[in-house]
Structures are given as structure tokens and as C-alpha cells.
Amino acid sequence: MRFLLPSFYTRDVVDVARDLIGVTLLVDGVGGVIVETEAYDKDDPASHGYRGQTERNAVMFGPPGRLYIYLSYGMHWCANIVCGEEGQASAVLLRALVPQAGIERMEERRGMVARSLLCAGPGRLCQALGLTRAQNGLRVDEPPVELRAGDESPPIAVGPRIGLTKAVEQPWRFGWAGSKFLSKRFPA
């Protein structure tokens, strides 16, 4: 298996978002293959970093290769990987993965739902992997987090991002085309 180098993250956030499809993410040994991501750029009105640094988004403005985790809608956690150059405040939102390792732990956290719903969506993914504010700022190349390159290059689907009111047209959502584990189908 191949571990991702720091130079993987220090590139353009859109490229990293696309290249994370097919990468395996584990947190404390629980996880699977990433099949859906979205890119958020610093010049992007939909990004938390757009209006400058605040207490919540401080991790986005720090070094790349760290988790930026925040609470969404008062009840769901969403996890990002900080990318680009330090201070750029760009990040990739992790939206879905194929449950492969530690499925029992995922089911303890998520309940006995269909396998395809275990990690399909940013909030579900965080719940299944046990990601909360406690993991905000963790490095992705040190325990308990682990990222391994995939050994095939997946068919990539591209589309507009989900759930936004700003910059809704930007095609910065990426997915493993045809995967059953996506949070939502990509528009044809």
C-alpha cells in the first residue's frame, strides 16, 4: 500500500478533490474508499474561508493536510482536508465513502442502516467514522488518521456541489462514477 505524501495536498484544491476519489480513508482503523468529494476554494463565496479567518475556520488557514471539522445545521459534523498552500484556506469536503473496515463500529454509531447509507453524505460519514470537533485540526498522515492511495484509477463523475445557495454552478463535486455509495446521483 502507498501512503499519500504531503505534496499530494499542496496542489490546487480542485485537483486534490478529484484525486481523492479512490483513496482509502481510515480513522482508528474504521473507514473505506472515498467515492465523493467537493472542493472549496478561498475565492469561493460558498467556502467558509471566503470571508477571512475566524475562530471556527482557523484550521483552514493553517497548514495543509489537516482535518477541518465543523458542525452543520446544529447537528451534523462535516469533515474537510485542508489543501493548497498554507493561508489559502482551501479544503476538500469528504462526502461519501465505501464502508470497508470497521463496519461493526460504524453500525454501532449509525444504527443498522443499509450498507449504502452508512457513509453516504458528509454528516453520515462523520458519524460512522466518529469524527467530531475533537478531531478538528488532526493531521491526516498520523494516527488515528490514515490515507492510502488506491491502486486503480476510478471513472470520475463531475457536477455542481450539493446544498449551496452561493456559487451553485461551479462543477467542483467529484465522485466515483456509478458507485452505489454516493450521497446522491450525479446529473446526467
Place this chain on the structure above:
DNA sequence: GGCATGATGGCCT
């Protein structure tokens, strides 16, 4: 201090 808003998801029709 008050208030509008949201990178969602579960449940209902």
C-alpha cells in the same frame, strides 16, 4: 445581547 443562516439528514406523503 439578538437574530438570521446553514457544505444535512431522517421521516412523511
Place this chain on the structure above:
DNA sequence: GGCCATCATGCCA
């Protein structure tokens, strides 16, 4: 497809 729970955050007064 629609509704809405639920609260941290950020902006404004």
C-alpha cells in the same frame, strides 16, 4: 418531493 429539527457561528446593534 417536502418539511423541519436544532444550535454554533458570525454579523449587527
